[in-house]
Structure formats: structure tokens, C-alpha cells
Amino acid sequence: MRAPIETSKVLDRGGSPTVRELLSSIVFNPSNGMISLNGDRIVMQRTAVSSLLRRELTRMLGTHETRIFLMRLGFLSGQSDARFVRASWPNLDARDAFTAGTRLHTFSGVVRVETVFNTYDFRKQKLTAEFLWHDSAEAAEFRSSNRPSPDPVCWTQLGYASGYASEFFDTLIVYKEVECAGQGHSNCRVLGKHADGWGASDPEVALFRERIIATPEPASSGPIRKAGVASGEQSLGGLDRVLLAPVRTQLDLLAPMALPVLVSGASGTGRSRAAGYLHNASAVHATEMRRIFGAQVDLELCMEIARPGKSAKRKAGGETILIDGVENIPAEIQPQLVRSIEDGILGGGPRIIALWDESRTGSPGLSTELRSALSALTIRVPTFAERAGQRAEIAIELLPMIAGRMGVESPALDNSATKWIEEFAWPGNLHQMRGVLTTVLAGHAGKNRITGKEIAAQLSRLADPPAIGGQESAALSPLLDNLMESQTFSLPDFEQSIYRVALERAGGNLSAAARLLGLTRAQLAYRVNGKHEKTA
Template identity: 60%
Template sequence: MKAPLEPSKLLDRGKPTVRELLSSLVFNPVDGTIRLNGDRIVMQRAAVGVELRRELTRLLGPQEARVFLMRLGFLSGQADARFVRTNWPNVDIGDAFTAGTRLHTFSGVVRVETVYNDFDFRKKRFSAEFLWHDSVEAAEFRRRHRTTEPACWTQLGYACGYASEFFDTLIIYKEVECAAQGHRHCKVVGKPADVWGPGDPEVILFRERIMAPQEGSLSEPLRRVAARTAESALSELDRLVLAPVRAELDRLAPMALPVMITGSPGTGRSRAARYLHRASGGSGTEPRHVFGNRVDLDLCAEIARRGKGGRRGPGSETILIDAAEQIPSDVQPHLARAIEDGMVVGGPRIVALVGYDPSSGPLGPPPLSSELWYALSALAVRMPTLGEREGQRLAIARTLLPVLAARMGIEPPRLDGPAGKAIERATWPGNLRQMRTVLSAVLAAHRDGQAVSRAEIEAQLLRFPFTAMAAGDDPQSRLRPLVDQLLAEGDFSLSELERSAYQAAVDRARGNLSAAARLLGLTRAQLAYRLGAGGGPAAV
């Protein structure tokens, strides 16, 4: 009969001992941290890991969840091996290596019993067998029901990562018995990958999926999680609006490069940007939103230095620059350089919304410098207007109608046949903004219990023919009527028109010359010179 274990022997075995590890554990109630020899650790209930595993299995399936958790354990094992070697540099390397079994026990995850452990670091020879008692991963399965496969995925990855770090070669453990299968304990056997053989399925799995994922991009399981998260966050209206570009957004999501989303206001550019952020595995539920006229040198410096020395990966930030064509002209070259530097050092992903159609010219309109255009436009998505979406406009309106009705606290009415035809026939130059306004006005004036008629739709279309001027409209088309009028009156002066524009900008900026220059797409020095040359208030 086996003698009962003496806790003191377990506490004082090897170097560092479990007792030494316990003495290095410090809880600071002031800042709420727990540290082991200075490194921060956290304490959580075992149920958290159980729920994480269950959710991953639901989202990814058991095979991909196993790969994910084994990689998580592998990275944890590597980190603990480095922790031991750094914090106990004078400990014999053999003791430092076997400290992995004590760290595993110390963590409360499992109690490790060595059957045999034969190794030679110089020759990279290794062979070992361990028993795992009271495995937290196996216990959950044993409590609910037995499984036909070993269940200690994270612990197995940990053992492989820890040993691989010490031997500087891939060491693979296999769980040959598991308590989740009904055995008294779990049993693992470890050997170098070369001993198992290059054709061994676990060797192939570790080399291709666990040990060496692609740097700078999402691993396949994480990519699937991100895609499903993005999909689940879409409303029915989002799906309809983004339908023409969904495939392109999915293709661009894993690429760690800036993306330019062009199109007229109201075409769904912001919806596309949010979807792209979620599908790329970005941090938080929403990207960080900055309007173009608020981009300054401080933001440029933040973009260039963020994540320095690292690589973009899951959880990275996305900065959404809305109305990028309004970025001050003197800031645009700095932003272009910051974006280039940020891509090198793992900075945030930049998604720029630009309110014009790229068919207007190869370099875009004058407010967007060529440097910034080239920095942003390598990956570009164009949102089509509602006028281009023949056969889709009525479906979008039918989806939008109950959303608006719910906001107004009323029951959504149905559209009769002629009303639907009127919606589909209209070109909606104001896109979703115009459609939202027209339908809201229809709902406000509509009588309960009746279908919306064509007359109601057409009446509101006449009231709101175009609710807002598209930011991307050609500026010449807006100035032409004014110039035509001045020419017709025979009292046109180009110099007077320029001075009026300069003075109007200064008045709008309340005397702030720098702000006025930004409105005109000039530098402060250029505006000051032109005001001075024209006899304007150069001293502003």
C-alpha cells in the first residue's frame, strides 16, 4: 500500500521549492495586485476556464478549440520557463527544468507526480513520463460525463512549451490516459518531436498550428472567432447595406494595412468601417472615431510610436478617421509619415472615410495630398450609392421602416404596392440619410391602420429631395452658379472674390488665422501673406 504523501516533502523538493515560490507571492491590497517574485499574476475561479473552453468549443468546434487552448498553454509554459531562468539564474539547470512540475502544482491546476524524467541538455536527449492528479480540466468532464478523448488541452500545451524552451527544440507530450476517460489519473509521455517522427500527427499539428503561427496576422482559429463576432454584431439593415462589399471587407480584414473607404455620405461607410474593425479582431466593440479636422500632430506622433517594437495582432486598435479630406493640409504630410512608421512598429490600423468617388481623379481632390493618398489607398473599398443599387432600394427601406417606427414608439405600417414601386424608382441622391428622413416624415404624418401609399412617399420626396450636399461633390459645381451670376452682372473681380473668401474664413474662425488657413487648405504663412498682399487684416 502506498504511503500517504507528506506535505513538507512536497513543499521542500527541488529548487526553487514550492515553499520558496509561496514565500515569493505578495498580495498588495493598496493597488489590488498579486505578484510572484515581482511578476504580476491573477487568481480566478476554475469555472472561468471551464466557461472559456465551452464557449470556444461552441464557436470554433472541438478541434479548433483544442488547437487554441494548446497554443495558449504552450505560450504560458514558455513564459514560465523564462521566468524561472531569469529569477533563479544560479539554480542548476536540471533543477530549473524540473521546477516546471512544481509551478504546475503551485498554480492549483494539477498535482504532478514524476514516473521518470531522463534528460541531457547538451545532447538534447529527453524522455519522461508523469502522472497528473486532480487535473482541473479533466475534473469538469469527469463531473458531467466521460469523454472518449484526453481532455487536458491547456496543461498539455503548457508542458510542451516549458520543455521546449529549456531544450531549444520542440518537445511534445502526449496524454495517453486521462481521468476524463475514467482513468484514476492522467498520464503523459514526453519526447522530442524528432523522436516521435516527422509524420506524427501531433508533431505536424504543433509545427504548423501551435508553435509557429503567422506573425502580424490572426491565426486561423482567431480569424474565425473575429469573423463570427463581426457577423453576430450585424443588424439586418447592416447586412443589406454592406452586401455589395462584404466579401471585399472580409478579404481585407486580416491584412494589417490602412484601408480607405470612399463614397458619398449616407452610403454606409461608417458601418463598413465598424464591420472591418470587428472582422480584423480589433480591440473593443467600436473603433476609435476621429474627425478629419481634429487630426493633429499629437495624434500623428501617437500613431507612429504606438506598439513600438511589436507587431499588429488580435486586440489591436483601429483608428477611424471620418471625412479624411478635411485633415488640415499642413498636417497631412506628417500623418502620411506616421502611418508608414506605424505599420512598421505595429501601430493601430487606420481606416479613412473619404467623401468622394475615386473616379474624380488618380490623386483625388486637392484637399488630400498625394503623400496621404498613397499612404491610405493601397487597400480601398468603394461604397455604392443607392442610385446604383437597383432592385435593392425597396428591401433596404422595408428593413429601415420598423427600426424608425420603434424609435418613434409606433407600430410600423406596411407599404402598399405603388409605394414600394415609388421607393424603388427613386434614385435617392442623399442615400440612407435621405431615405431615413423621408421615411421618418412619412411615419410622423401617417394614419394608423392603413398602408403607406405612393402619394405619401412622393410628397415627402418633394419635401426632402436631397437632404445634404455630399462632401465629395465637385466644389466647382457648387461655385459655378455664383460665378455665373457675377459674370452676368458684369461686375466680376477675381481679386475681390479671393479677398472675400479669405475674409469669410477669418470671420468664421473668429480671428484665428491658423484655423482660417485650415478652412482654405492653406498654411498660416500662405494666408497671412495673401491677406497682407491684398490689403486684408494681415495682423490677425
């Protein structure tokens, strides 16, 4: 049995500022009701508030998105605290300032941090660390209710530790919780490493790079714009900025209007991004945007849409409901939704943004009445085939995002690669471009630029390769040149590579891959020698 922890050891352990010094820096001013820590205002609240927030977020967003939200919140908080320590104690040794994170974390009351080991080198941007977290506030709810979680639950604290360390190392440091009291362990155990130390394909590192640390680009300089539009501008990343360029003027015009918007176009053109921009640019204090898939629209949602809001004169900036795949709304529900949308407009209900895939046909489809109710404000996002002169620019913005997810350095495109990308029509739009660039990056070696031959080799696997310069079968020529030079061409191997690419594009689904190739499932299964027979 472990001996009780001596309070003095916790209060005075480590360098400055110690927990005792942090305590002495707290001031409560009864005249204005403010609490400050070394001059910065802080607030005090019960842990039940955080538990309630977590439950409400999970109810509205689901577990996955809630985890991302809380980890990002923790990451930003950790970064902020690192800057606070540097500013408040400017003469601190860098090592003390860095390790102050563990003391500040303990001082916050959310967990008691015990260092197992913490080895680091600021100059080389290297870190390996292990900590035990005792009495975690995030894990307490699961532990006390005797309903252990199947996965670690200290999401905000993981984000905090990663954000604090990343700020000091000026590179991404990722902490993982390998044991959690919320799972039934005696305490929480976390490991920290430089992002690259976890491996190029690590899913948690990819999550951090794509969702946790991704920050919007600053708003462009120029004349002062309306607050809502400026907010939408700040929400745009580089890829969004390029994808939405053809419809930005329309988006800025429609964003402040508290009316339904029908966003049409094919899958992969950027319709969801357009909807997100509309919501973010609708007002300064926009709340949440709920995503509902068309097949899930029911009478209960219709009643919610029709229910009067807090004010009959509703202003943009309230709740937004995004209906994804409006053409899939059950036919018997569509007339009720039409009436609900009309009642919601008059009564101050939520704003409706509907995504319509105009290329989809068949039942139930979008009725004339529902289309009329939604299409007073309409935006059509053009396909990549209609975006001549812009396709290479999209690829240039997309490439670093894919490379970051894969954990590799992003190479540039040479002139011939840019030409291949620009000349291809990309019937699958962004999804197809992402798939091709991902495959190219996976096989790209070294730090040299991506060449036209690499792009052409992947495009040649598609059903409709481009013809550059009017030369027949130009898409296959570079590939065949390479094969002839290597003198190792094997038609069976080439066929197998086509089957593998089809399976990759279909996410491992054998039936979907067979449809891409114009084969039956049994034919494809036979041709890949039964290796994927168990694939759904």
C-alpha cells in the first residue's frame, strides 16, 4: 500500500513557479467579483458543469465530434497557458517554464500529475515522456458510476498536454492516454512524443494535424466587411478558399439572410464547405449547425423546424439545420417539410440549408414543391470539369493536407504534373483528385518534385484518361515508356494492380470495386485469387 502523499512535497516540487507560488499569486477582489492569477482573470466552477457540457455535446454532436471538440479546446488552452507562463515569469529558465505545465495542470484542480520520466531537447525538438494522472476529473464520472468506458476519456487533458508542449517545442507534440481510470484502471497513464515519433501513418497524429491543430487562415486585408462575412472569411482554409472561389460572391450575399438555401451540385464539388461558410458568415454570434441526412428527416424534425423561435423577427445567427441529401427525404415526409419550412420562416425557426446532388436520380427524389420551398435562394457549386484553369490550384492546396495526414513531407508539382492535373476533367471531383494524389504520394520517394509521369501513371488507371496535346492514348504513353525501360512488365501483375486500386478506391468493398471495373463480384473475387473473398 502506498504511503499518503505529503502536501509539502506537492506544493514545493519542481522549479519555479511551484504550486505554492501559484497559490500565492491568486487574488480575489470582492469589489468587482473577479479572481486573478498573476494578473490574468480566471473563473471557478464545479466539475459538474464540465460533465454537463460533455453530455450535451455528445448528445448534439456524437461521441467522435465531441472528442475532437474537447481535445481542440484543451490544445488551445494548453497553448494559452504556455504563453501565460512565459509572459508572467519572463526570467524563467526554459526548462522550468516548460515543466511548469505539469504544476499548472495540477494546480487547475483537474488532475494530479506525477512524472515517470520526461526527456527532452528543445534544440533538436525531441521529447519522450510518461506521466501518471491521479484523480482525473474527466474520468471521475465514469469511475463513480460503475460504468467503465471502453476507451480513454480524458480528452480535454490530452489536448492540454499536447498544446502546452507543442507551444514550447514549436512543433507538434502528441500525447496519448494508454490507460485511463475511466476504463477501470487505478489511474491514467499518458505517453508523449514528437508527432513523427509515433510513425508516419499513426491515426492519432493524423487527427491532430487535420482536426485538432488546424487553424483558419487570417482574413485578407482590405476594406472593412460586415462582421458576419468577416467571420466566414476567417473560417476558410486554403483549400476552402479555392474550392468556393466561383460562388464566394453569392455566399457573401446570401449569408446574412435568414432564409433557406438550396446548395446544388455533384458530390465532391464543395457543397458541404459552402454550407459551412454560409453558417459561419451568417452573423457574429452563430451557434451550432446540425447535420441531418435526408433519409433521417421525419415528422418530429418537421415539427421542430415549424416551432416558433424566441422571436418572430428572427435574425441570422441562430441555429442552422443542414439537410444533406435532400433528394433522399422520404416522399411521404416532403409535403410536411414544405409546410414546416414556410411556418419556420414566419415564426423564427432554424435556418435550413439543403444539399442537393443533382446527379442523383430515382426514388424518392426531390419533389417540385420541396424544391420550390428551398430554392428561393440557390447556389450551384460547379464540377471540376467546369473549372478549367483552377484544377491545378485545387491540387496544390490539397497536396499538403494529404501529406500531413500521411505524416510525410509535401513535395511540389513540376510543370508537367501541373499540366496533367489541369487537363484532366476529374469526373469524381475532389474525391477522385484526393485518391489519385494519395496514391502518388504513397509511392513517391525522396524530396524531388512530383513529375508528370507519376500523375499520368495513376490517371492511366482511370476509365477516361486525358489526351494532352491531341495525342491519342497520351495518358498511357509515359507509363508504357517506364515499363519498357525497366523491362520488367508483366501483364498479370499490371491487371492485379488495377484490381488493387479499384479495391482501395472502393474502401475494400469487393462489390463496389467490381462495379467500378464492370465485373461481377464473383468475377473480381476469382481474379484476385480469392484474397478478398471475405470482404463485405
